[in-house]
Amino acid sequence: MTDTLYSAYAEKIDAVLAALEAEAVLPAGTNRANVSVEPPRDPSHGDLATNAAMVLAKPAATNPRALAEKIVEHLQRDPAITSAEIAGPGFINLRLAPQSWTDEIAAIAELGDDYGKSDMGADTRVNVEYVSANPTGPMHMGHCRGAVVGDALASLLEHAGHEVIREYYVNDAGGQVDTLARSTHLRYREALGEDIGDIPEGFYPGEYLVPVGQAAAEEFGDRFQAAPEEEWLPLFRAFAVERMMEIIKSDLAMLGIRHDVFSSEAALQAAKKPEAAEMWMREHDLVYDGVLEQPKGKTLEDWEPVELPLFRSTRFGDDQDRPIKKSDGKWTYFGADLAYHMQKAENADALIDIWGADHAGTVKRIKAAVAAMSEGQGKPIPFDVKLVQMVQLLRDGEPAKMSKRSGNFVTIADMVDEVGKDVVRFTMLTRKPEAQMDFDFAKVVEASKDNPVFYVQYAHARICSILRKAADEGIAPSGEQLDLLGEDELTLVKQAAQFPREVEAAARAREPHRIAFYLYDLAAAFHAYWNLGNDDSKMRIIVAQDPALSAARLFLAVQIGQVIRNGLGILGVEAVEEL
Template identity: 80%
Template sequence: MSDIQTLYAAYAARIDAVLSALESEGVLPQGTPRGNVSVEPPRDASHGDLSTNAAMVLAKQAGTNPRALADKIVAKFAADPLVDSAEIAGPGFINLRLAPANWLSEVAAIAAMGDHYGRSEFGKGRRVNVEYVSANPTGPMHMGHCRGAVVGDALATLLQFAGYDVTREYYVNDAGGQVDVLARSAFLRYKEALGHDIGEIPEGLYPGDYLKPVGEALASELGDRFVDEPEEEWLPIFRAQAVTEMMNMIRSDLALLGIRHDVFSSEAALQIAGKPAEAEAWLRSHDLVYDGVLEQPKGKVIEDWEPIELPLFRSTKFGDDQDRPIRKSDGKWTYFGADLAYHMQKAEHADELIDIWGADHAGTVKRIKAAVAALSEGQGKPIPFDVKLVQMVQLLRGGEPVKMSKRSGNFVTIAEMVEEVGKDVVRFTMLTRKPEAQMDFDFAKVVEASKDNPVFYVQYAHARISSILRKAAEQGIAPSDADLALLGEDEMTLIKQAAQFPREVEAAAKAREPHRIAFYLYEMAAAFHAYWNLGNDDAQKRIIVAQNPQLSAARLFLCVQIGQVLRNGLSLLGVEAVEEL
């Protein structure tokens, strides 16, 4: 299987061989860099099947103009029996029209590679850490977490498919004031479980019923020993137990979406291990942290404001608009200080870092990128760091805003969403728009059986293929590649769309944009539905033509491979390819 090349990879290799030949002839200098040479479909399909910019990007090294170099490249393809024509367009682009045998070979490649079709070694040898979700451990997963969770998980899967060694990480924010609030909230539920009247949950504590089981578990384990004890006696115990229970709940909620993480990193453990202090020491030794005073906030009048000397990170050196404190006046670490140390820890075990954040964190992107840039210097190697911002999702039902959940008190949980519409619908829908774009999730529309619902449209294409194969089996017709040469222009259009899949995977991995796969699958499904519909107007264009079993077998074989491409794409999104709807 490793010797099988997909069409675009094969022609990239052919063009590379042509350029090597031109080097040996002295047309190109020896060792001319070819990293910017591309092979892709022309923007206008009427111009051919493939286009390359080779002459455009290499003409300068050849000491000539692009069209002159293009002439020499085109001459090399003139004798290639698999290339019907090679033409120069515009200032020097080269358009190739391929012989049908190329596309039939691609069908065979899909069949031979199966689940591996579309895989690449683009990221081979690179370790990438993808951190996503990282919600505060104070309650169940809700819609505010869902989109980032799906985007991060799909991105991790996509990068693995593209050859990267991927670590999926969750950062547990268990050292801040919010976990003390959680502990106090759990303490109330603990007293309630022991029969005490706790009245209404006080303002500032978490009111959701999800803490009742935590209180019951604490009551069962500890009895009433802490009911009348001062807070300092029970707070550490309740904090640790509540965080553990919340993380168990979070793991369970994420599992409903098919999401798992390889690593759960604790902020509290990070601080106990002295990592923030280590980061500060290194940064001070490189004059990247200094003791200074922040300016008074602009546009505000704070009566009791007074200048306080704090340890400040020189984030302005790396493009931030001001230097940032890493510790507070009481000596505790700021969120930024802890995050800085956390990223330093991640960078020890990765070549690249990717964080998936909510759009409400946009203001911290510059400073954390500055920190990673500084720490990259400390690692002695550049650490590419990308932050993907994900916009919130508005929940609707038939166009009307959704009422909040009773269980949680003020939000709709992921568990409730999955229970109502299913994991696949939630996951695919979250990837039908760019993450930085606003999104509406309408419970009525996402289960609609129409072309306007991409989840249904793509799954229906796969189900339709399965149905066709079942009908063929009933008629005693099996898919076969024996007579693929019988396939015509209609089938070629479908094959050309399928052949884009490996390119789309690599492009999506390079851009860190898994939603591109969802877009591609919709186009692939549309191409298949259009092909199937041809038979409505012309019986000879039906996939199964009773009087022509050889053509039927060839068309069925193609359908099997289209189904394979759909399955491969859906698996990248974590969505099942259903057999029937």
């Protein structure tokens, strides 16, 4: 972790515990992994709190308060700690000298864009797969939230030191791609001048396929206009998927989203990866030939037992063993997904999938498959699935009606065109992904405290405005006399100083929305500090009669702006200078 205040005090606590080992108060080699240093829940209790005595009392064969007394005895020798008090059963609360906090302001200034970055994930490569929408139409609201959550999570993990692979799985091997090819062929005939009438039932009706059909006409001429389907279907399937992926990548770019890898399901199957996965699973006794249980509600008249290759998913916590092939010999979705996850695991130490909540039913089986791979390969493959709930679109509290170039859904392009990329991205991270969300087009652009996007961006814009005003008055930020700052300023520093640990905690939990929550709290703290000047002119950031104090307060404001920028950068949101 970057050497910031919390990590520095964690090292101090660790040094005290090492000294207690040397004094035989603690046994040699005591595991200190669960010792934490964090803000106390109640700020009135102090600046930092540690659970060291609570978690180490048992191996020390003593009670927590007795051990806490030994720890406090050492901590009180540190001049940077003004008090160390034992609370409750054995927690230790610390109060720090003001210089500890002014040193943190200087640390933010020195580290700049790197403040908050960590080496927690060093040497760990994480594959984050997100979006993975079927290539049958433009990106729509059903994909938006998962796309933003996945992209912000990838950025968060990079800030925490992980190497990240951003991956998109192109589902281009199923029946929906044949439907896409047939729909494209219909638009191709239309581009050649044929009257196609109404779009037949079961075809994709969206007008987004009109230019795709025109491009096919330019590419192939009229030689497939009246040709039998078997002559053009494979060709049109590949052509349509390629064009749709161009549209999807363009839509994602509007959200500032890019992927490192696009993996094709069709290519996976052409490379015989599912066959290789089945062979590997059989070698490790993870797949066997068996008959599924009779489905509930089915009778022998309408159900026929068929022997299928079954994956032993019950061994890994699933409700039943799962077929990897259908009775016609084709791969099930699960069989193909199993092979795909094996492919991803070849190049990553950990896997994360971002799925829509409608895929909740498949989580157990995929987790079982990855657990089986971990067991078979003799190494753990950490795997996490993040389920993202749908978003309800509203306008002034009523269901939103917008132009729908697809014919049946609201596109991401529509959203970004109306409210902008930053508003869409930040808003999608203002709730936990597993919670339902309303996206009200009126409220997300509202200039109020109730709108987190505005509130955080306004804090940064306000800082920029203050700096412009100071420049006009000939006052520059300076870190030379930070000792002039008082308790109100240090309270703000304490909030900013939590950013590095928030990054690590959010990365560990795989929850990028924590950064959005943190930024809102930091913005609120800054706005509250700024508002002090409305009631007391001496509390204004720029005090004309005191240039030294003004320079110190401006320096603090610059660093708060830096932390806001760093946090917004993780979320993929611009820190605006004017609103």
